[in-house]
Amino acid sequence: MNYQPDFPPVPFRLGLYPVVDSVEWIARLLEAGVRTLQLRIKDKRDDEVEAEVAAAIALGRQYNARLFINDYWRLAIKHHAYGVHLGQEDLETTDLKAIQTAGLRLGVSTHDDMEIDIALAARPSYIALGHVFPTQTKQMPSAPQGLEQLARHIARLGNYPTVAIGGISLARASDVLATGVGSIAVVSAITQAADWQAATATLLQLAGVGDERS
Ligand SMILES: Cc1ncc(COP(=O)(O)OP(=O)(O)O)c(N)n1
Ligand SMILES: Cc1nc(C(=O)O)sc1CCOP(=O)(O)O
Numbered sequence: 001m002n003y004q005p006d007f008p009p010v011p012f013r014l015g016l017y018p019v020v021d022s023v024e025w026i027a028r029l030l031e032a033g034v035r036t037l038q039l040r041i042k043d044k045r046d047d048e049v050e051a052e053v054a055a056a057i058a059l060g061r062q063y064n065a066r067l068f069i070n071d072y073w074r075l076a077i078k079h080h081a082y083g084v085h086l087g088q089e090d091l092e093t094t095d096l097k098a099i100q101t102a103g104l105r106l107g108v109s110t111h112d113d114m115e116i117d118i119a120l121a122a123r124p125s126y127i128a129l130g131h132v133f134p135t136q137t138k139q140m141p142s143a144p145q146g147l148e149q150l151a152r153h154i155a156r157l158g159n160y161p162t163v164a165i166g167g168i169s170l171a172r173a174s175d176v177l178a179t180g181v182g183s184i185a186v187v188s189a190i191t192q193a194a195d196w197q198a199a200t201a202t203l204l205q206l207a208g209v210g211d212e213r214s
């Protein structure tokens, strides 16, 4: 697969990619050395989240980090985020051209071959592959892909930047990275850890902070 996105490129290795629901978590993780991360706040109106989104984007910029905004693409454009992450359903209702024109990166969720076809048609900056293992964080209509399926998708996608997500714990991170995926996205492995700083440090050692250049 030749990587020629219609959106600004990202490095193949985005490294450790925590997905969190508050600006407090964004601040903590940036201070801990994380350089790829996502603000994922669910089911609120734009006006309810705008201040938090804007603050997270400003922090991301201050640390020269790659901060993706989940769902709130209009706010991401308005406040000049590094990127936006969208699900398959979002693709139908989002003005992708507006994201592209504003120069924001785009990440798209996928869960099987058909969704990868749909995502590739949008030529995003990266493709997320989920959910690898069972997850308690989000109700999933599909079954976990497992490592074998994940490795098959990675092989298919060649040099396209990829992110694995779903049930990735400290114990499983090495096996996931061994598939050749460029990044591991985690929620509970950090936010539910007894010691989130130790968990983040271990995951950073395993996955890295991501490459500087695409
Ligand atoms: C890195 C990454 N991968 C997948 C998702 C899931 O996004 P989406 O399908 O839009 O679902 P919600 O997160 O909005 O519930 C993600 N957020 N990040
Ligand atoms: C937000 C999200 N999206 C997924 C997908 O497969 O698209 S899995 C997921 C939750 C990931 O949380 P945890 O690391 O705690 O399992």
Ligand SMILES: [Mg+2]
Residues within 6 Å of the ligand: 070, 071, 085, 086, 087, 090
């Ligand atoms: Mg979403």
